[in-house]
Amino acid sequence: MANVSADMETIKSKFTGKWKLTKSEGLDDYLKSIDINFMARKMAATASVTLEVSVDGNTIRVVTNGPKNSTEECQLNQEADKKDPSGNDITAVVTFENGKMVTKTRPRNNSKAKEATVTREIIPGTGGKPDEMIMTVNNGVAEMTRYFAKQS
Known part of the structure; x- marks a missing residue:
């Protein structure tokens, strides 16, 4: 059984702060796959x-x-009913695995949402560069990766 208290302390020390998007890969294909218009x-x-x-x-x-x-709130290892970026009903659960925050979602109430996995990991900055958060989103049809630099 995971030690939620220890995991929360690790998340707090590594993930908290402000992060600015610096680069995206596969964004357009991913957004197409979830029916976002041109x-x-x-x-x-x-x-x-x-x-x-x-x-x-x-x-x-x-x-x-x-x-x-948007503002999303969650507790580790607890399912929560949410909406995806298109407004579809989903159920989400966030876990902490191998130093990464992992969110798994699945459709609920017969919504048009696709199952998806969002993985956030921190790469420590070196040589004066800030830490970087890499967020990968995969729905089985398309994948996007977004890179964020720590601001504070």
Whole structure:
């Protein structure tokens, strides 16, 4: 059984802070795979995006600021009913595996959502460079990877 308290401390020390998007790979193909229209995909491709990750007790909070602002809260190893970026009903569970935060989602209520896995990992900065968060999203049809540099 995982030690949730120790995992939360590791998440708090590695993931908390403000992160700025520096690069995306596979974004357009991924957004097409979840039925995002052309104009919204083009806006997403050029948008400035920041994430703010915080930990309060057993709750992880990720605030996204960009073309579509959102706040997601979760607790490790507990399922929660959410909406995907297209507004479809999903069930999500966040785990901490091998130093990575992993979110697995599946459709609920017969929604059009696809199952997806979001993996966030931290690469420590070297030579004066800030830490980097690499976020990979895979829905079995397409995969995108987004890179964020730590701001604070």
